[in-house]
Amino acid sequence: MFNKNIPGSSPAGHQSAPHVLIVDDEPDIIELLELTLARMGMQVISTMNTQDARTLLQSRPFQLCLTDMQLPDGTGIDLVQYISRHCAGLPVAVITAYGTAENAVAALKAGAFDYLTKPVSLKQLRALVKSALSLPPIRTEALPEKNTGNQRTLLGESEPMRELRLTIEKLSRSQAAVYISGESGSGKELAARMIHERSARRDLPFVPVNCGAIPENLMESEFFGYKKGAFTGADKDHDGFFLAANGGTLFLDEVADLPLAMQVKLLRVIQEKQVRRLGDTQEKNIDVRIISATHKKLGECVENGQFRQDLYYRLNVIELDMPALRQMREDIPLIASSILTKICRDTNRPLCRLDQGALDTLTGYDFPGNVRELENILERTLALCSAEKIGKNELQLKPREMHQTPDSIPATAGPELPLQDYLDRLEKESIVKALEQTRYNRTAAAKLLGITVRSMRYRMDRLGLDLKKPFR
Template sequence: MSLPQRVLVIDDEPDIRELLEITLMRMGIESFSAVDVHTAYKAINEQDVDLILTDMRLPDGNGLDIVRYVAESKPTTPIAVITAHGSMDLAIESMKSGAFDFVSKPIDIHKLRQLINQALKVKQQAETKKHEVDANQAVNLGNSEPMKKLSAKIKKLAVSQAPVFISGESGTGKELAARQIHQLGPRADGAFIPVNCGAIPSELMESEFFGHKKGAFTGATEDKQGFFQAADGGTLFLDEVADLPLTMQVKLLRAIQEKKVRPIGAQSEVEVDVRILSASHKNLDQMVESGDFRQDLFYRINVISLNIPPLRERYEDIPLLTQNMLERIAKNYELPVATLDSAAKKSLQYYGFPGNVRELENILERAFAMCENDVITEDDLNLNSNQNNLMSQPNSTVLAERPEGVSLEDYLMDIERTVVEQALDATRWNRTAAAKKLGITFRALRYRLKKLGID
């Protein structure tokens, strides 16, 4: 039979202590209390607890000192702080110091219960290691020193509810890091909703983020759930957050602060419980200085920062990354795993990778399709070429402009699909003849048909 969960309440106000203890009792959780920093330290050292709730202002000191002490001495024990109304700076400072989350006075019992339940999940996971996986997977695996440090920080950030801003060059794996933070934390059973802020047309942005009611505008034929509602109970990942227009930044800030959204056409707001993770390859500090990004929003999403190192700073990871990528590519296309010859391996080690991990994957996908006898050569890698497309279109034509809202990857896939289908139609779907017409191997054509979903 498992032991009952126990919570330490640290507050010198009898009314607040009583409110917290009654709430915990009704949740079936045991509690005991301390009235100042001195008695709190004594209780923390002598008792095993599953959660600590502390006021920020205590007779003999500051709740921040307790937060830092617990983060250092008992890192698997979540601690949440109780702040006075309007003390947002203090709440943010506590989360930077290691607090799990915060609740403001006057205390909202519903939000308090949510916080308690999520914090207790953190403690449970720390004990059972139910969701623990290797956090190196956040950036496609790696055993270099920078990646070991990143792994440790990801595991630490996962147990918090603090907003995290993930920086790094394009292609370093920022979304994968965000997914790992989500999967290692108490929201792992909830949804992870990634949003590419730069790919949403400005006129649709409010509807996409907050949803709309049927009839709210022309074309709104049914109720639509926004990103915030879809991520309720989970994590909302705002990729390329720097691309948000200033008008949307204001609305996003309010949604994060109030933890409520109003769908277009709705009469009332909807409460949402989401953790915000965001990322950009742009320098947000410079954008704040130039007035292109709101300073108040920057402070709210950048409570804790996480930087993903570029691939050129961890070359020792390339062999492991390469092996894992080739295995995944082979599995996706139901073909044997290809290997690199010695010259190809050496070329990868000396290449600069301006596109980082994503570029490595693109290089290997192309080489996998072009190689003969499942061996990738230096020529197959084609590192000296400036051609980024997997293949060029025969009979030069003027390409249609990329439609707004369509990603570059989807746009190029559509072009490639059209070219391949034209070659198949011209050869009456004789795949050997079509491959010859396209100037590629039969293996490369087979790879592309699988990738493009062409039967």
């Protein structure tokens, strides 16, 4: 059976004390958890098996459940799955034996909020309880939210978009690492921000990092920070991305572009939950949720030896796949209207709208650059059009040109040039064409050319291409 309530330190009869259910078959662990939670002001009920736990969950509301992984009549994952089905919104944390990382990952995938390892650290336990109890109320509908101020949300009524919002809601109630896959411009960073803003970490920092935009020789200092005097030019202490995101969320965009040497160091920080700044003699504890993303197929990068398999499994605990804009064409009018409204408001011009011909054109377009390309098209259109009604012709869409590949671009350089000059001109024309086709989005252009963003930047520097200056 189960133990009676263990009253907390709150006054007798106080109704706001959170109720916590403990499920464990080790009396010592139960006593430790009960005493710790009681001192935090919790009302605690404990039981030793899943059957009694289900009975208790059916009889009264709880604000948190802590369960051992191995129980006499089942597993902690069984209980997590039961709670996910019958007690929506109740955070549950699983206690696992030290070194059984696969059990922790399985629990997170099943819907657990977080996990603790034995021997239980009281500091980690208190932090976990506070985070779980600070979760916002669960949303039961997949309806789009209204924009408030400059806040951006994922708009749309299509089935892919509704499912995406529901998945984001579930992920926001977990501490699991999330890997977001999807094409360039499909809203991966926006999805990461939504997960953070709906999570227990919402009042703490969200730190986005474009892994493909950091020079390799600066990566370690940018990620881990440095002490004053650690190297020439280090004239003051610098925390780095991990310490800046401590308590919050670190978003690693284009994570596939990380060099292998940096992947090893990143894996260690994630495993140990400690970081040491360059020039420092001591490591600092960190509590950071990792959300990563890339437009590449990270599984293929692992197979090709470009990405470490152990890091891949650490980052890809739960995968979120972003649908392409062409997969939800019925949402294009709503998204386009929202973008137009924002642009008009930001530029202090009268509200514009798209006529039916323009809407039909956009709906039939494939958008290889997804929502980011739609934004660029509408910004360009408004810059060139002064009318309040926008028609098909004002959009100036040329779908065929957008689907050109480097192989289809004609070579204009003459064979009479020296071979290296001839090859450089071909390379330069290919890069310029790719940039023009992607509205000067370097990430999308690199994808079109089949190279990395870092390689793209190197080639542009070598060829003297500068986005701030005309290419001619």
